[in-house]
Amino acid sequence: MHNKNRIKNLFITILVALCCLPRYSTAQTVVTFAEGDIFEYATYYIGNFNIQTGESDVQMFRYKLSSEYGYENDVFVKLWFRISMISPALGIDADKTLIILETDPFQLRADLWIDSRDLSNATNTIYDVNGNAVNISSPPPIEIIEAGEFEQMLAAILTTGKLADGEYTFRVIVTSSDSEMGTFGNPHLVEKTFIVRTPSALSLESPGSSALADSSENEIFTTYPVFNWSSQACTGCDYYLRIAEFKSSFHSTLDEAIEDETTYPFNQSEGWKLVEGGVSTFQYPASGVYPLEMGRLYVWQVKVSRPTTSGNEDIISEIYLFKIAVLGREAESFGETQELGPLLQSLKQALGDGQFTALFGSNGDLEGYNPTGRFTLNGETVDETSATEIITQIINGNIPNIDVQVEE
Structure with a gap:
């Protein structure tokens, strides 16, 4: 009887341990x-x-x-x-x-x-x-x-x-x-x-240079130039760009020109225009801006806004000057009478003058070609701006290998 009571008490103790203690451990x-x-x-x-x-x-x-x-x-x-x-x-x-x-x-x-x-x-x-x-x-x-x-x-x-x-x-x-x-x-x-890292200088690369004396050295052959600059890698940084015409009858310095009326941004109250995507390259757009004209001088400048513990801090580049050449003679050299659009200008920059003329010039396989505005990328329809951006990436070396097919 005594043993039965001991077994009963032990059973109750184990039951309490199994049933009650987990309640508290939860x-x-x-x-x-x-x-x-x-x-x-x-x-x-x-x-x-x-x-x-x-x-x-x-x-x-x-x-x-x-x-x-x-x-x-x-x-x-x-x-x-x-x-x-x-x-x-x-x-x-x-x-x-x-x-x-x-x-x-x-x-x-x-x-x-x-x-x-x-x-x-x-x-x-x-x-x-x-x-x-x-x-x-x-x-x-x-x-x-x-x-x-x-x-x-x-x-x-x-x-x-x-x-x-x-x-x-x-x-x-x-x-x-x-x-x-x-x-x-x-x-x-x-x-x-x-x-x-201590911020390094913001360096402009192309087009143009900071030299005002001989603008012929800064001559380019497109009204849709690609602007390139270099800067230290920076998380959270934003780039801004401004472009203005240099008028020798009004401006004696590059600073005077860049502080005057801008062609980009179009809205004069903005002062600077954000470069979308945080990239260090920008192609002048075909719409929404004052068009750049052949035979004229332009200045451009870039600003980077860096986040710091005391708020945003701006670093502003020097100013570059470039001249847009009159394209008539060059256009005639490969059978064209009209100015090239932004897509063909980008193609020319990517291919180089010789290869571009061989393809699009007189007796070239693509003589007289003019973009229709209908483009596909990996089977998806894209607009001309997107197609131009891809060519710009190729120019900058961001797309090392690409397979292009042209359908007649």
Whole structure:
């Protein structure tokens, strides 16, 4: 009888362990970064954040914290933020920690948007998506760069006011627990690495040059020129272009001409026109602008707008001058009496004068050819502008191999 009671009690104990304990273990907390990003800037100005405390007045990151298991049970989280760098210019050839910050635990009652500006030694109150107040505070940094290395970095910073050139990695981790004093686990990580470089000059390539003395050296043979320039690679940068006529009776310098009435943009209130797609090439359009005319001089200039921690920063190129030749003699050389359109002008630039004349000139296989405006690319109908853009990419070497078929 005694043994039966012991077996009965043991059975009850096992039943409680199997049935009751899992109820309490289901109070899991897994918090993730549901949405958001770490933001990249072309230039980081030291005045916008404090290397020694980690405080910043610009967004380094912004994410929405979300609990995968909802908020019926208590959810507490901590954020961990690290900035590290590699900078050969400073003699730092391996990944080196600049600063590590970690917040005190705080409770989530709903999804919460949080960004880097919320991390400071003071307590900040922000609000979740349901309007609940959330108090966030950060103790002093867990780790900062060593004093000697910081002094070297500071010297470089004081010279330019910017972070030194190098490779910077931003890492954010969120951990969670079901109690404020519990063990925080289930880490979720986001990380990005950016290259910070001192901006290089914005260089114009063609058409033209900065020389005003002999415009014949800058002569081109199309009223639909392709403008090319080069610049340091830059995420988030935008290019702007402006073109104006140089009138020798009114303008004594290239600056006077470019600041006068523009042919592009057509709307004089714009000043500059955005180059779509962030590319460093642009073909003068056939519509929506003042047409360029043969025998006239034109100037052009490019501006790049770079995102920095102090707002957008503009770098403006020098000014180039070019002249559009009278095309009558050249047109007659291959049996044409009208000016070439933008598509044929692009083809001529891609093929070169000799091959173009051999194909389209007198007795050439394509003598008298004139585009109909009907084009297909990989079986899909495209307009003349799209076809011209493809030829421009070939000219710039962006399409190394292409198979062209012409149907009669």
